[in-house]
Amino acid sequence: MSLGPAATGAVQAGSPHRDRPQTARTARAGGIDLMIRVGAYVAVAVVLGYFSVAAHGFFSLSNVVNVVEQSAILGILAFGMTLVVIAGGMNVVSGGIDLSIAANMGVCAAVFATSINAGVSDPVAVALTLGAGLAIGAVNAFAVIGLGVLPLLATLAVMNVCIGAELVLTQNTVISAASPLISLMSSGTFLGISVYAWFLIVASALFIVLVQYTRWGLRLYAVGAHREAAHAAGLPIAKYQAASYVIAGLCGSLAALLSVARLSGSSPGANDNLLPVIVAALMGVVFSRRMVPTIGGTLLSALFIGFLANGFQLINVSSYWVNGVQGLLILAVVSMTSLTKRAGT
Amino acid sequence: MSDAKGLKIEQTKAISLVTKAAIALALSGGVIAATTAARADDVPAGLSLKGKTIGISVVGTDHFWDLKAYQGQIAEVKRLGGTPVALDAGRKDAKQIAQIQTLIAQKPDAIIEQLGNVKVLDPWFKKIRTAGIPLFTVDTATPQAINDTTSNNWEMGEELAVQMVQDIGAKGNIIVFNGFYSVPVCAIRYDEMRAVLKYYPDVKIIQPELRDVIPNTVQSAYSEVTDILTKNPKKGSIAAIWACWGVPIEGAAQAVQAAKRDEIKLYAGDSGPDDIKLIEDKNNPVAAVIAQRPTEIGKTAVDNAARHLNGQSVPSFTFVPTIMVTKANVQEVKDKLGWGL
Structure with a gap:
C-alpha cells in the first residue's frame, strides 16, 4: 500500500543521506501504484471493449440492466464485506472479514420466505428479515470485539450457525413465496429500469456517500488502517468496528430480500456467494487511488464479474471459463497488491 | 452412487x-x-x-x-x-x-x-x-x-415388477424400500410394482417397509437389510428385495452377501454404472435393474x-424407452445404453 503524502513528507524530512534512495523508492512505489490503478482500468476497458465488439448487444441498455440485476446481490453483500474490511484492516489473517455474510443472506431469505408463507404482511416480514440480519451482525460484532476472537474464526463460526439455521428452517428445500412486495421487486420497473436494478443503484449511492463523503466514513478508514493513530485521536475503535459488522449483517438481509424476489422464494445454496463476495471486495482495491477498499471499487468489481460471465455467454464461450478467469483475477490483484507493498517498504 | x-x-x-x-x-x-x-x-x-x-x-x-x-x-x-x-x-x-x-x-x-x-x-x-x-x-x-x-416411469415400474415376480416363481416375501414415495418418479414405480403384485397374492411385502435415506444410503440400507435378515434367519423366508433406485440396492446386496443368503434376488427401478457392474458380477445377488x-x-x-x-x-x-438389464442380457445391452461402459 502507498505510504501516502504525509508519510512521504516525513521520510523526505529525515536524514539527508537516506533522502535520495528513499525518495526514489517512494517514487517507484507511486509509479507502480499508478500503473496498477491505470492498469486495472485499462484491463477492464479492454475486456469490455472486446465484448462490445465481439458480442452483439453487449452495451445495449437491456443487457446492461440485466448485468446490474445479476450483480445486485453480489454488490450489496460485497458492500457489507467492504465496510468490515475497511474497519478491520486488510491484514488477511487478523484484519476485518465477515465470512458469515453469504450464509446470513441464506438464513434471512429463509426467514423472509417462511414468514410470508406464515401469512405475515410484507412490512412485518421485511422487519423480521432485517432484524435477523442485524442480529447476526450483532453476534459477529460481539464475538470479534466483545470476546476478541479473530474475525476470520468468529465469522466462520457464525457462518456455520447461519447455514444450520437455514437448514432447520427450510429442511434444505425451496420455500416458494409470493407477496405484493416480491412481485414488485421481481417485475416492477421505474423509468424503464427494473426495481431490482434500482436496488443496487440506490444502495451504491447511499454507501458511497456514507463511506466516502462523511466524517463517519473517514474515521472508519482511520480505525482500520491506522489503529494506534485513531486510538490516540480518541476515536472509539470498538464502536466503529462493531458498527461495520452490524451494517454487514444488514447487507446480508437486504440481499436476502433481493434473493427471494429473484428466485421466487428461498433456495438452498446462498453460501456459494461467499467467494465471489470476497473477490469483489478485495479486487475493488485496485480501482482506488490509495489502494484501499472503497465502495466504488467494490461496485466496479462486482459489475466486472457480472459483465465477464455475461460477455462470455454472449460470445458463447463455455461458462466453465468464467471460474478460471475469476481465479486469475484474484491472483493478479493479490500479487499486484503485494508487489506494491514490497516496493513501498 | x-x-x-x-x-x-x-x-x-x-x-x-x-x-x-x-x-x-x-x-x-x-x-x-x-x-x-x-x-x-x-x-x-x-x-x-x-x-x-x-x-x-x-x-x-x-x-x-x-x-x-x-x-x-x-x-x-x-x-x-x-x-x-x-x-x-x-x-x-x-x-x-x-x-x-x-x-x-x-x-x-x-x-x-x-x-x-x-x-x-x-x-x-x-x-x-x-x-x-x-x-x-x-x-x-x-x-x-x-x-x-x-423416461417412462410407469413402464419402468411395471417391467421390473413382472421380472421380479417371474424370477421368484410368483411367491415369497419381499423387502421393499419405500423412503421416497414423495418423489413422483419413485411413487410411480412403486405403484406400478404394487399393481403387478395385486395379481400375485402369494408375493407379500414384509411390513413395515424399509426407508431408504439420503445421505448414507448404502450404509443405512446395509444395516436395515441386515436387521431384517437376522429377524428372518430361515433360508427362503425372503425371496427378493426391491427399491425404486439403485443405491439402496447396493447396500442391500452387500448385506445379503455378508449374511450368505444367496437365494435372495435384488431389483432396482433405476440405475447407474455401478449397478450394471453388480449385474455383471455373476456372484452378486442383484438380478435386474432398469437403466435409463x-x-x-x-x-x-x-x-x-x-x-x-x-x-x-x-x-x-x-x-x-428404458432398458431392463438382467444377468442374461447385460453383455448384450451394455453398449446400447450409451454409458461408455
Whole structure:
C-alpha cells in the first residue's frame, strides 16, 4: 500500500543521506501504484471493449440492466464485506472479514420466505428479515470485539450457525413465496429500469456517500488502517468496528430480500456467494487511488464479474471459463497488491 | 452412487404439482399415441438446425445422468448443424436464472432446459415464452414447455415388477424400500410394482417397509437389510428385495452377501454404472435393474426442438424407452445404453 503524502513528507524530512534512495523508492512505489490503478482500468476497458465488439448487444441498455440485476446481490453483500474490511484492516489473517455474510443472506431469505408463507404482511416480514440480519451482525460484532476472537474464526463460526439455521428452517428445500412486495421487486420497473436494478443503484449511492463523503466514513478508514493513530485521536475503535459488522449483517438481509424476489422464494445454496463476495471486495482495491477498499471499487468489481460471465455467454464461450478467469483475477490483484507493498517498504 | 442420488434429488425438485397434472393426462392415454410417434430413433432425415442457435440450460452436471443428458443435447445440436449455447449452472439456482436471463436477451431459436427447480424456474419459463422463444425441457414437467422428454416411469415400474415376480416363481416375501414415495418418479414405480403384485397374492411385502435415506444410503440400507435378515434367519423366508433406485440396492446386496443368503434376488427401478457392474458380477445377488438412457433423452429433446423449428408438430411428452438389464442380457445391452461402459 502507498505510504501516502504525509508519510512521504516525513521520510523526505529525515536524514539527508537516506533522502535520495528513499525518495526514489517512494517514487517507484507511486509509479507502480499508478500503473496498477491505470492498469486495472485499462484491463477492464479492454475486456469490455472486446465484448462490445465481439458480442452483439453487449452495451445495449437491456443487457446492461440485466448485468446490474445479476450483480445486485453480489454488490450489496460485497458492500457489507467492504465496510468490515475497511474497519478491520486488510491484514488477511487478523484484519476485518465477515465470512458469515453469504450464509446470513441464506438464513434471512429463509426467514423472509417462511414468514410470508406464515401469512405475515410484507412490512412485518421485511422487519423480521432485517432484524435477523442485524442480529447476526450483532453476534459477529460481539464475538470479534466483545470476546476478541479473530474475525476470520468468529465469522466462520457464525457462518456455520447461519447455514444450520437455514437448514432447520427450510429442511434444505425451496420455500416458494409470493407477496405484493416480491412481485414488485421481481417485475416492477421505474423509468424503464427494473426495481431490482434500482436496488443496487440506490444502495451504491447511499454507501458511497456514507463511506466516502462523511466524517463517519473517514474515521472508519482511520480505525482500520491506522489503529494506534485513531486510538490516540480518541476515536472509539470498538464502536466503529462493531458498527461495520452490524451494517454487514444488514447487507446480508437486504440481499436476502433481493434473493427471494429473484428466485421466487428461498433456495438452498446462498453460501456459494461467499467467494465471489470476497473477490469483489478485495479486487475493488485496485480501482482506488490509495489502494484501499472503497465502495466504488467494490461496485466496479462486482459489475466486472457480472459483465465477464455475461460477455462470455454472449460470445458463447463455455461458462466453465468464467471460474478460471475469476481465479486469475484474484491472483493478479493479490500479487499486484503485494508487489506494491514490497516496493513501498 | 451419485448418479442415482442425483437423479432422485433432481427429480424431486423437477416434478411439481404441474407434473402430477401431466401424469394424470398421460395416464388417461392421451399421450400414449404421441409417445410411439416420437420414439428416439425415428428422426426423419433433413431435420436441419443449420443457422439455428439452441440455448441449453442445465442446473448442474455433477451427476452421471445429468452430464450424459447435457452432452447428448450438445452433440445432437452440433450433429444437426446448429450452434449450441450450452450453460451449466453448477447446481446454483441463482446462476441458472442469470444464465437464462442473458440467454433470453440472446434470442436463440429455442431453449432446452434440463432439470433444476421448477418453483424457481417457472417465472423464467414464462419470460422465455413471453420473449417468443420456444421452450423444451428434459425431465422437467411444466406447462410452459412445448415438449418434455423423459423416461417412462410407469413402464419402468411395471417391467421390473413382472421380472421380479417371474424370477421368484410368483411367491415369497419381499423387502421393499419405500423412503421416497414423495418423489413422483419413485411413487410411480412403486405403484406400478404394487399393481403387478395385486395379481400375485402369494408375493407379500414384509411390513413395515424399509426407508431408504439420503445421505448414507448404502450404509443405512446395509444395516436395515441386515436387521431384517437376522429377524428372518430361515433360508427362503425372503425371496427378493426391491427399491425404486439403485443405491439402496447396493447396500442391500452387500448385506445379503455378508449374511450368505444367496437365494435372495435384488431389483432396482433405476440405475447407474455401478449397478450394471453388480449385474455383471455373476456372484452378486442383484438380478435386474432398469437403466435409463440419458444421452438418448438429451438427443431426443433436441430432435423435438428441431422438428418444431422445421414446422412439424411435437407431442407434449416424449418417453425415451428404458432398458431392463438382467444377468442374461447385460453383455448384450451394455453398449446400447450409451454409458461408455
